[in-house]
Amino acid sequence: MKFFRTAMLAAALALPLAPLHALAETPPDVLVVAQNIDDIVAIDPAQAYEFTSGEFVTNVYDRLVQYDAEDTEKLAPGLATEWSSDAASKTIAFTLRDGVKFHSGNPVRPEDVFFSLKRTVVLNKAPAFILTQLGWTPENIAEMVKIDGNKIVIKYEGDFSPNFVLNVMASRPASVVDELTVMANEKDGDLGNAWLNANSAGSGPFKLRVFRPAEILTVDANPDYFKGAPKMKSVIIRHVAEAATQQLLLESGDVDMAQNLTPDQVAGLEGKGTVKIETYPQAAVHFLSFNQKTAALQPEAVWDAARYLVDYKGMTDSFLKGQMTTHQAFWPSGFPGALDDTPFTYDVEKAKKILADAGIKTPITVTLDVINSTPFTDMAQSLQSTFAQAGINFEIVPGTGAQVITKYRARTHEAMLLYWGPDFMDPHSNAKAFAYNADNADGSYQSTTTWRNAWAVPDEMNKATLAALAETDGAKRDAMYVDLQKQVQAKSPIVIMFQAVKQVALAPKVSGYVNGATSDFVYYRLVAKN
Known part of the structure; x- marks a missing residue:
């Protein structure tokens, strides 16, 4: 019976409209999360500016430099393997990593990096100011971001230290999208904005399967991720606004993680052994x-x-x-x-x-x-x-x-x-x-x-x-x-x-979840069920 119920749930999770509340015991290769996700306004990385959308972008897209799951406090190579800065000329040159592909199968090219940065500046959505503070405008972006073989050379204006600029390049709106896929879905000159708010075009450890606002967000593993495939085949984030319902789902085995429990609930769960609490x-x-x-x-x-x-x-x-x-x-x-x-x-x-x-x-x-x-x-x-x-x-x-x-x-x-x-x-x-x-x-x-x-x-x-x-x-x-x-x-x-x-409540079998100091530092790539 246990095997039968697990198989039923695995099949149900493949269907976006599955009534998950009627089932128990999540599959061993699927992480199911109960979380309040109704803050999401947009998931296009050029527009996403909410806490939960930050989690999504980080797990689906890469940047030239980024903070990763292995160490959320250290700026690490991303799509760039190395970089050199020249404070006098206010430039930083990034060397692009070879062999990385987008989820579509298209190779990640220097042209995609230029397109992504230009796209954010031109769209000028909520997070665009993070990039435009470097002196970038739609009119000068071609002069400020240039391609030199397999290198991308950025120039900035203003009295900034190179470390400040690197942190800007590690931010959410600097995420790199697949130009060919995005532009194939452009409508009325929107640079694919409408399409990217319901789909994804990244190179990160996960790719979007389905997003329904204030209902569900599901991502599937990218088996070809350059840092190694995620251990979970899928992560399903169910919108559950009520903390009491999140606790019930966790204790019944319908979810593996509850993100929004109250202090009273956490205190009541600690020491029971049926749930573990991790603090970040x-x-x-x-x-x-x-x-x-x-x-x-x-x-x-x-x-x-x-x-x-x-x-x-x-x-x-x-x-x-x-x-x-x-x-x-x-x-x-x-x-x-x-x-x-x-x-x-x-x-x-x-x-x-x-x-x-x-x-x-x-x-x-x-x-x-x-x-x-x-x-x-x-x-x-x-x-x-x-x-x-x-x-x-x-x-x-x-x-x-x-x-x-x-x-x-x-x-x-x-x-x-x-x-x-x-x-x-x-x-x-x-x-x-x-x-x-x-x-x-x-x-x-x-x-x-x-x-x-x-x-x-x-x-x-x-x-x-x-x-x-x-x-x-x-x-x-x-x-x-x-x-x-x-x-x-x-x-x-x-x-x-x-x-x-x-404070995050997890099933005892879940390990490897990483939650840094901001929503942009939430990572599912290393999660496993033991």
């Missing part, structure tokens, strides 16, 4: 922000008071226990340049005095957008309760991850509860997001928390952000970022509260 420090910071298009949220006294209306300890001692720590600066703890000071505590009387001294009339009523899943709804309810004591009333507006993020990007929210992870592992990634906004116009879209909250950052802070980016002395640069974080702590409509710690 994360670079994501969680914050409350106020849109400066909303008049009631414009006074600086509201920002100041808000920092004393968050019950940091109450949340981290209860429903966030083990999954978040108090952190009040934009660059995460554990990385060079981080600020670990936590000067704010829950103090209603102090918040009331700040508001009264500034002549702020209460009550103030604003909407608070939040992702409709654990722990975000619990955090929103805590904020609603504590802020109300000072006369700031939140009307909670729940939505899917995609709905909330789309609204945030359109600047149509009032207050927002959300999180942010670095786009690449350099403090400028978060400094630009939290401390820079030189053009606050509605038509000047920027993938930053400052622009999305319509906060016109003071010119002095903008200049300080650019100065830290240009600093070549490592110790001085770190000190400049610490100072920037203190400035944002002192005066900003963005209240940074916590840093995430990820």
Whole structure:
């Protein structure tokens, strides 16, 4: 009977509409994951800018240089075997690896690298700024990225260190796509964007089989991957928003991994022996922000008071226990340049005095957008309760991850509860997001928390952000970022509260799962079932 049920499940998993909840015991060569994946807006690497889409891109596409499963803290060769930089001429030359093929069977060519970088710049979707900050534009990209035999030579503008540029080239929008396949599916000049949001054209360890938003994401192993074939033939990520349902599926054997359990659930599972818990420090910071298009949220006294209306300890001692720590600066703890000071505590009387001294009339009523899943709804309810004591009333507006993020990007929210992870592992990634906004116009879209909250950052802070980016002395640069974080702590409509710690529950037989500090460092290639 056990063999029969396993065979039934293996057959069912091949069918996209299979009712998995009725079955048990996953196949030995298929990893089934329960996870909230409704944050995905796009999976085209030139557009993907969400946490879960980052996991997808990393497992399906390669970059010239990249952080890999074997060591998520070390920049390693990817499609390039080696590179040389010339800081004086602001160029880096990459030597392309021989013999690598895309999932289509097409060889990976220098032309594909050029096409991919140009495509990201021309499409100009949410993550394109990561590349365009190098001075690349649709008009000059042919001069900034050139092919020299089996080498790709990139040129950059601006006062950047080569290490900063290498981290940019290791980022998600620098992923290399198969030009021939993508352009065969182009429609109306979209450079294959619509097609790549439902298909894949990479060279990575996995290839997309099926993606249905807020339902399922399935990838199959690439047996010819240049670093070795994955041990799992397939990875199936099922959208399961409810933490309780994830636990039930894991304990019944219907899934091998649950990604979004609550601290109470984790505590209840530890020590049982039927499930193992693995913990991964994360670079994501969680914050409350106020849109400066909303008049009631414009006074600086509201920002100041808000920092004393968050019950940091109450949340981290209860429903966030083990999954978040108090952190009040934009660059995460554990990385060079981080600020670990936590000067704010829950103090209603102090918040009331700040508001009264500034002549702020209460009550103030604003909407608070939040992702409709654990722990975000619990955090929103805590904020609603504590802020109300000072006369700031939140009307909670729940939505899917995609709905909330789309609204945030359109600047149509009032207050927002959300999180942010670095786009690449350099403090400028978060400094630009939290401390820079030189053009606050509605038509000047920027993938930053400052622009999305319509906060016109003071010119002095903008200049300080650019100065830290240009600093070549490592110790001085770190000190400049610490100072920037203190400035944002002192005066900003963005209240940074916590840093995430990820707890993943796995079946005891699962090994080799790798989860680095960001969603771009989640790897399934080494996963095995023992």
